[in-house]
Amino acid sequence: MSSTIYGPEKTPEEIAKIVEQTENSDKKIYPILKPGNWVGLRAGAISSNLIGTEEDGDLEVVIAYGMDTPDNFVFLTHDHLKTMDGQFIMNEAFENIDNYNTEFEYSKALQNKVLTASGHDFSSERILSKSHMLKAHKMLEADELLVSIPRRSCMMVISKDADNELLNTFLYLHKNAWEDDSYGNAPIANIFFVVKDGEITGHAALS
Secondary structure, eight states: OOOOOOOOOOOHHHHHHHHHHHHTOSOEEEEEEEETTOHHHHTTBOEEEEESOTTTTOOOEEEEEEEEOSSOEEEOBTTGGGTSOHHHHHHHHHHHHHHSOOOOEEOGGGTTOEEEOOSSTTTGGGGGOHHHHHHHHHHHTOSEEEEEOOBTTOOEEEETTOOHHHHHHHHHHHHHHHHOOTTOOOBOOSEEEEEETTEEEEEEEOO
């Protein structure tokens, strides 16, 4: 994952002042997962690359950043970097997603071998929380996980070593969620993320 947000060069004094102003804001910054062809990128939204790079032409998933306000979610753009520090934005966003509370539930219909954690604004983004994903390792007693986050507010997790029949069912459920736009949840990616030790280590494209 590219972990840099580029903006205008600032002196340490300017950065310290910006951080102080941002810390005093009551608006929380969160990361938002978006597909690599998201129109917001052309509109100037700041982002980090999660899968692929623009230079190589294989950009699949990016992390955008935004403020959660009472009225709506405001994506941060390069204009915000004139008055905000990029590294602080990232640190704040990842800390907030780590503290955002969602819990895994066993799927009884799938022999308690699949976990779900869906239905909340930042359910999908919780894949970026190492502590959250470590819970999944423990609950499934699995060293490696396959994680499905086809759309926002959706997450399903299975052991990478699950039997073929269960993996095929998992794939079927992912495919249905990816193709079902009836709930209006924005699409993220038609892929499985591979997670080890609580962190994304790879992915498998399904298209």
